[in-house]
Amino acid sequence: MTAKHYKLNLLNYIKEYKIVRLTQGTFSFLPDLTDEQISKQIAYAISKNWAINIEYTDDPHPRNAYWELWGLPLFDIKDAATVMYEISSCRKAHSNQYIKVNAFDNTRGVESCSLSFIINRPLSEPGFTLHRIEDHGRNQRYSIHSYATEKPEGSRY
Template identity: 45%
Template sequence: MHMTLGAFAFLPDLTEEQICRQIDYCIANDWTVAIEFAAEVQNRDTTWETWGVPMFDVRDAKAVLAEIRACREAHPKHFIRISAFDPSRGWETVRLSFIINRPRAEPVVRFDRSESQFRALRHRAQPQPERRAMGGRF
């Protein structure tokens, strides 16, 4: 199953040139760029590990791309994403986040829905132990 997380989730994977343009956009807006990675992710999962430290003073997309390549080499079977943090007073939040690397076989997740007291619906995502290649049925 193709995980749909962040911006551009329903588009084909971005090329290196497109990633570079997005990083340039973040830098032009004075956003801090960070590279994050995770072995398994869910739609509501917000825990990712940061690659190095956020790049507060980096003004060149090529430097960020070099770090992306190093992260991909170290974690080829992980999800990797770019997050751009806006430190402006009043915002102080992530303004852009998108996946730049996916494992070949993404995790299979089953969603269970149950009804509880007062007909309240409860949803639960249950990861399945087996992993299938993208495009496979589950």
């Protein structure tokens, strides 16, 4: 294989498998879920009586725990079709942003988000940069910065 062919194959690989990929939540290292797979995960959450909500953001920093809430949390739902309708509406309104589904277990002693997974990604995921800062006594401090936040909110993707 020539260098030119290798380079073309590498570019095709990068385009197809999206090398830079946000890995937050359940299933983040797997290929994107299909609508059928999403529906099955939602049906599982409903069978456990978990409340479901949909969130979106254009600032995917791992410490950004507060994404924008789409509508109201869905309590006491009986079928996944209701959630899938809300997902479809959110995707239409925010097609080029990150969208995730959360399932909250309010069982006494748990009272936590028990399932969270990304269901929509921007076409291009710019990734993060690592900043290293020298501190007192030769200590190193690290922080990460999302390339997406270099643009104003609403125009990042």
